[in-house]
Amino acid sequence: MRLDSAVGLDSAGRDDFDALAEGWSRARQGCGPERARRLRDEMIAAAMPLAERVARRFRSRAESLADLEQVARLGLVKAVDRYDPALGSFTAYAVNTMLGELKRHLRDHSWGVHVPRRMQDAVRELHRHEAALTRELGRAPTDAQLAQRAGVAPGELDRIRVSAAAYHPVSLNMPIGETGTQLADLFGELDRAVENAADRLTAADLISCLPGRERHIVSAIFFAGRVQTQVAAELGISQMQVSRALARALAWLREGLLTDQVPRWPVTAGAPFDVRATLRPGRALEITVVGEVDRDNAGLLRATLLDLIRRQPPGQRVVLRLRRVPLLDAAGVRVLLAVYQAACARGVLVTATGVNPLVRRLATSAGLGPMMQPG
Incomplete structure (x- = not known):
């Protein structure tokens, strides 16, 4: 399709604009700046209907016709300023220039949201x-x-x-119906708890793997809303023991959440401590105790150690390594006393190392001075 027909110009109209441009081009030859500026303005005014016809071609778009005419006029001004009779028809050149301006405007401004x-x-x-x-x-x-x-x-x-x-x-503010409801009202709110769903499921599985006492403490404090003194009264232990058990359980749960694995509970299945005995040929029997010792598990530790002592022949040396026992209360000192007395009765030499200074003083006052060794 020829450009002149695309914008609604017949051949007579095209010839009129071309003849006008040729006359304007001849008239500005050799004239002064003032006259050249006036002739340019007259040429633009005379060709303004051409810009309006080109703009109306795009009137079905979302842009207003006034905006489109303004863009087409800007293209007309550029065409007049740049026109050279050697380029051929002024009408064809001007229409091409205005079409380019209009397409560029629509590309850059007609999109509600800018995309590349x-x-x-x-x-x-x-x-x-x-x-x-x-x-x-x-x-x-x-x-x-x-x-x-x-x-x-x-x-x-x-x-x-x-x-x-x-x-x-x-727009999210677009009204829906006649009740004043907006489009944004139909969208649900973000559920922040969804982000923690995986952690909640993992924590629930880990809690079920806790030892009975620690599981009860965690459930009572974090799910039933009880305080540590209430939990201590329920279990028949001190508030300090509840605090230590809770700290131990939370550290274990934290490790499980970070690794997505069930960590090894740092104790045996029957008590919050672990006893490891190693007999070295020609040397002493080394008994390593790992974990806390309080009145709740002192009886079990006493029975475990006494069983090991009774198996030793007279003259056997036994070393209790207690460096990895962070807590050893009065009940634990009584366990050491029972072990020391049983060892003396069988002729077994028993010593304890790694005892903290406070426990050492308590044990010495209880008559266990010969049992205490440095280190």
Whole structure:
């Protein structure tokens, strides 16, 4: 289609604008700056109807006709300033210049949300191919057919369609119905607890793996809302013991949450301590105690150690290593006294190392001075 017919110009109109441009070009030859400026303004005013006709070609777009006419007039001014009779028809040159300005304006300003030019071009190409395929097939094309015709990957179609939605975005404040409800009111709120769902499930599994006493303490404090003194009264232990058990359980739970594995509980299944005995040939029997010793488990530790002492022949040396016992209260000192007395009765030499200074003083006052060794 010829440009003159595209903008509604007949041949007479085209010849009029071309003749006007030729006369203007001849008149400005050799004239002064003032006259040249006046002739330029007269040429622009005379060709202004051409700009209005070009702008009306795009009046079906979302942009107002006044804005489109303003852009076309800007293109006309550029065409007048740059026109050279050697280029040929002024009308053709001016129409091309104005069309370029209008297309650039629509590309940059008609999209409700700005997207890259590459995606704008992809949207136009996709619509063109989709229309062509619909005519050829007599139905809407599949995504695979459309992607093949457009020369893009099937997964790229979704990105192009999302970009196309940016041309006419919908406001969240758009009213829905006659009740004053807005579109944003139909969207649910974000559930912050969903982000912690995985951690909650992991924590629940880990809590079920805790020893009975620690599991009861954690459940009572964090789920039943009880304070440590109430839990201590329920279990018949001191508040300090509840605090230590809670700290131990929370450290274990923290390790499990960070590693997504069930950590090894740092104690045996029957008590919050671990006893490891190692007999070295020609040397002493080394008994290592790991964990806390209080009145709740002192009886079990006493029975465990006495059983080991009774198995030793007279003259055997036994070393109790207590460096990894962070707590050893009065009940624990009584255990050491029972072990020392049983060892003396069998002729077994028993010593204890790694005892903290406070426990050492308590043990010495209880008559266990010969049992205490440095280190």
